[in-house]
Amino acid sequence: MQLLEYHAKDLLKNSSITVPNGIVLHPNQTYQPEVFPVILKSQVPIGGRGKLGGVKLVANRFEFTQTLAQVFKLPIKGYLPESVLVESVIDIEHEYYLALRIDRDERRVDYLASKNGGIQIETNNEPVKQIPLHDPMRFALVANELQVHTDLVTPLMTSLEEAFISNDCLLLEINPLVLTKQGRLVAADAKLLIDDNAQFRHDNLPWKESSGLKPLGGTIGVIANGAGMAMSTMDTIYAAGGKPANFLDIGGGTGEQVFLKYLESITDLPNVTSIIINIFAGITRCDEIAKGIIAAKQRVNNLPPLYIRLEGTNRAEAAALLSAAGIPMEHSLRSCVEKAMRSI
């Protein structure tokens, strides 16, 4: 599971790592910072927000409310933030990259360190330095890589190691690790991936059942069973000139209630103009899917047009249920895609 930045920073703070002062806001919460400027950061489970407008500097209180509303409304790679982090601004002297991660092939934990951190690092071709956690010289080696004094990084690294192990991390990434003008190291951003197998040791974390839904930022929602079906549905959409709003493989055996939840989650994605349901039922039963669709028509607000292709187990029962409810079914994926393209 990947934690949101504010949550990751809370855990780092518990391990004595310095993070900027901040407060988390949910939509419609009223708040006015006392000191400006502040930084607003969209809390989405994805990196690269800086370049996409998800990190905004607010200079004074007159701009605060409007910029906050903008950040809440701006989807980042298909994710709308459920919260925004408001942080005090730090004076940046330099931005480094520092991470700890499990290297499965080498069966060890490594530091990844680079002198050049921040938003450029993804496009930067310089390889980051790998330094094994078990190396007794690691403090000096990381300091050398970052070109800072060993005494400056040693306490931070000791705390990072404690945080990495006590939280069962797969990855703990600080980018940027900021050297402030006052000479302190501050974690300005944090990404923590927690091992799902360690859930039983961390009751306090916000574990969610993984839905398998991956937002892609397009307009046509996709529900299919089997990864192959989902991918060929997406390929057909792309071939027609459209863009899928998501990837979703509902797997086998999905019942009415779970299916309804999937329809709700796709409807909640930004910019969805229609949803294609492409099911080849084996273990899954078409009549269960049809019941989910009928329930969604009654209960889901703003449900976009649905283009439905159902084949396989209990198709006839599903056709009868849908037809009684006045919901049309398509005879092929192609006709679903053609109609979806017309509703963009």
Ligand code: GDP
């Ligand atoms: P990401 O793009 O999603 O990784 O978001 P980051 O949290 O890393 O922010 C992107 C960039 O915004 C950083 O590399 C910094 O240059 C800048 N930034 C973030 N926080 C601050 C801050 O408090 N002060 C200043 N001056 N810049 C910041």
Ligand code: MN
């Ligand atoms: Mn970052």
